[in-house]
Amino acid sequence: MTKVNVIGAGLAGCEAAWALARYGIGVRLFEMKPKKFSPAHKYGGFAELVCSNSLKAARLESAAGLLKTEMEMLGSLTVPCAKANSVEAGGALAVDRERFSDSVTEKIRNCELIEVIEQEVTELPEGVTIIATGPLTSGALAEEIRKLCGEGLSFYDAAAPIVTYESLDMEKVFFASRYDRGDADYINCPMDKEEYLAFYRALIGAERVQLKDFETHPFSVYEGCMPIEELASRGEDTMRFGPMKPVGITDKRTGRRPYAVVQLRRENREATLFNLVGFQTNLKFGEQKRVFSMIPGLENAEFMRFGVMHRNTFINSPVLLNADFSMREHPDIYFAGQMTGVEGYMESAASGIIAGTAAARRLLGLEPIQLPKDTMTGALCAYISDPFNDGKFQPMGANMGILPDIGERIKDKKEKYGVYARRAVDSLQRELDRIGCNSNS
Structure with missing residues (x-):
């Protein structure tokens, strides 16, 4: 046989x-x-x-x-x-x-x-x-x-959370690309200074997952997929010069550049799912829901996958x-x-x-x-x-x-x-x- x-x-x-x-x-x-x-x-x-x-x-x-x-x-x-x-x-x-x-x-x-x-x-x-x-x-x-x-x-080492498109508050977010170059494929969640600082404080204080030994050695975290909370811990403005940089974005509500912006990128062909760009994370799932729901437009977001970080x-x-x-x-x-x-x-x-x-x-x-x-x-x-x-x-x-x-x-x-x-x-x-x-x- x-x-x-x-x-x-x-x-x-x-x-x-x-x-x-x-x-x-x-x-x-x-x-x-x-x-x-x-x-x-x-x-x-x-x-x-x-x-x-x-x-x-x-x-x-x-x-x-x-x-x-x-x-x-x-x-x-x-x-x-x-x-x-x-x-x-x-x-x-x-x-x-x-x-x-x-x-x-x-x-x-x-x-x-x-x-x-x-x-x-x-x-x-x-x-x-x-x-x-x-x-x-x-x-x-x-x-x-x-x-x-x-x-x-x-x-x-790290993956970003994914949310459903239909759960976003489209009154607070908008489609646009930086400097309006190319197709407007990104959903933008603009923040003013007060919103950003509140988010920053919540993020650096959130509880993280403890990695197992075999997940941390010899595989270290690459700079290219640095967990967002690790990046935030390096300074108040590091996220604004990283994944949350507002350069080239105009807030459709105010006509001005926002203080910071979170961008969402299409995850699947049907555009029913979007991931939070640059938001790889090692936060506990409950903390992700709590902290990331502070992002304008994501207050009632339905998370289809939370961020993870492991080997x-x-x-x-x-x-x-x-x-x-x-x-x-x-x-x-x-x-x-x-x-x-x-x-x-x-x-x-x-x-x-x-x-x-x-x-x-x-x-x-x-x-x-x-x-x-x-x-x-x-x-x-x-x-x-x-x-x-x-x-x-x-x-x-x-x-x-x-x-x-x-x-x-x-x-x-x-x-x-x-x-x-x-x-x-x-x-x-x-x-x-x-x-x-x-x-x-």
Whole structure:
């Protein structure tokens, strides 16, 4: 029997192996634990949750809940295991970490089609291979991946928050480019001196996230992606000579140059999401919401992704990958998990389902699954493979902002998200019916 290689038994690797086995494809699942551990991993089981035991919201009318619903429709292994090992967490799906890992491990090890090989992979094996080694890929294999991807393997230290366009107060902000050169692609949030100083004081006093040792050494913060709070700590006016410089901008409300300005840049092709330019940050999420909501026009901003700063490894997926997570130049090689630029436990797991399903259907000569872009899974696949994102690609988690607009304005957020979710479920079901696939097949 021809076997597919899956490297890494995290959430993505386990889902990929499970998807392949569901199609009757043999799998060689490589995992270096328990012989060797990364700096972040401590438990010997598969699908280890490192940073949190929360898999985010459970309700369908949320991005995280919708993603998990779609994953179950696609035959997920990890979502049922999570539900079977859940702990009380309000509206979130949180799990007993060890019981969850044990449950996934048991199912993988008891599957006759999956051969678990406990060894570190230092070079890519022959044949169809899914690389799901995570953001802390061991050195030798990381170098192999770097050779494979060219300059497409990246480290990043900081990323800026992203907000939805429709949540901005357009009475306070305006589109313009500096000196009115080129297209007016930036949204400008002007500040007077009083507003700026209040923002500055709040920012330098805000609480930061404590980095882990393996995230700070040997990877230091580059000047080009200096966290905004670090820049502010260097002096009252440093931001005004950096990302908040008002030069070349005229406040449409006053006809004069503002004291400072925050610029927002389009994050996606549909212009539903905008990021705060130069606002990479290591503030705690609650502090980001509090402090950045002081920016004029962002008082009621809906944050689709908060800023983060930590060590990560990801490839330039928009250049390298197709929407099914296969490589454009090496179609027998697939990637899955955080290395692809999907951010979050369930997002990583979902990418494993898609990579495994795509590889299995191709090997069996079946028609490929085509995930609609109005599904959360399909939107994530489209995001990581869209050439529009080349040159500014940063990891993205599930959020309603990446879904296509519904074409009508619904003020109530819960009602609006319910419309998004029902549309996605119906759309995915039609695709599964079209290809003759369901979660029990």
